[in-house]
């Protein structure tokens with residue numbers, strides 16, 4: 001296809017959004033803010049919800065009554081429905097030949113996800129997974145510098161991911177636990193940054209925030225150690241309560257440089273050094289604020305993938321890697337010993 005053909009074909013770009021609850025509403029607003037998007041078409045099975053969100057999203061947004069109409073109207077579809085509906089909704093997008101961006105996780109268990117990934121790849125239709133760290137401009141720049149050998153030989157990666165407040169306790173039993181629910185984002189992002197197979201996982205956790213986590217057979221603070229094939233280690237920490245706000249940072253130390261993302265004037269961390277940063281009232285309250293630029297960029301990249309202007313930076317197969325690592329974390333946390341990743345995880 002020539003550049004001229006592209007311009008004619010994408011004279012009018014329409015993106016469908018399936019599911020306009022918390023995250024779907026945010027994505028719809030971000031899509032509507034993009035110059036490259038002419039129309040945002042919304043569907044939600046709750047009567048009146050899509051029309052109400054369309055009204056608040058602005059002139060570019062319209063509502064339709066069913067998924068078939070959405071798939072027909074959109075050049076691509078963003079899937080922000082509850083997790084159990086993801087496999088079927090993705091397969092409907094594949095049948096319609098419409099590229100999709102699906103919120104994580106694309107499926108709840110490994111066997112289901114594995115079959116789905118095979119179907120996605122057999123279809124030839126692009127499906128991006130909404131792991132927003134990959135789309136964060138600073139994380140993407142870190143990825144670029146590592147690939148460009150500007151960091152040198154990697155020694156250590158450290159990531160921190162603390163929620164400000166625990167989720168509703170009713171959410172816990174179906175959440176999959178802290179590794180599949182919270183740390184899954186970093187189990188995706190850190191191996192993606194390092195670019196090597198993980199060969200060993202060790203995980204530990206404690207209940208320090210609320211007994212409800214123990215009642216759900218979960219922990220509320222966890223530490224993960226990943227060992228990579230080249231010998232570098234990563235330490236991932238995550239927790240369900242941070243009194244100062246939502247804190248996500250990644251630090252990378254290599255033979256040529258030492259870099260951090262997520263360290264800025266809104267980081268909820270107080271340095272005790274006289275000239276160090278102090279957490280203030282504008283510290284990030286939650287993930288939507290911390291990852292605002294990432295979510296916006298995620299939509300811009302999705303539109304570029306739909307238009308054939310760029311490659312998919314978050315393919316479905318990578319979700320198998322992070323899920324497998326999360327399951328290994330569960331096993332290690334319960335057994336108290338490291339788990340070898342027998343078949344190398346290819347990133």
Ligand SMILES: NC(=O)c1ccc[n+]([C@@H]2O[C@H](COP(=O)([O-])OP(=O)(O)OC[C@H]3O[C@@H](n4cnc5c(N)ncnc54)[C@H](O)[C@@H]3O)[C@@H](O)[C@H]2O)c1
Pocket residue numbers: 018019020021022023024043044045046049067080081082083085103104105130131132287
């Ligand atoms: N990437 C992230 O940071 C992030 C953050 C939050 C949620 N999520 C993921 O996003 C997904 C949605 O989470 P949420 O918190 O917005 O949930 P939500 O319950 O607030 O919204 C889901 C919406 O989907 C609608 N819906 C239900 N079945 C549908 C169907 N078959 N077709 C179309 N719409 C349907 C519901 O009526 C509801 O409006 C989940 O998979 C979750 O894991 C990702």
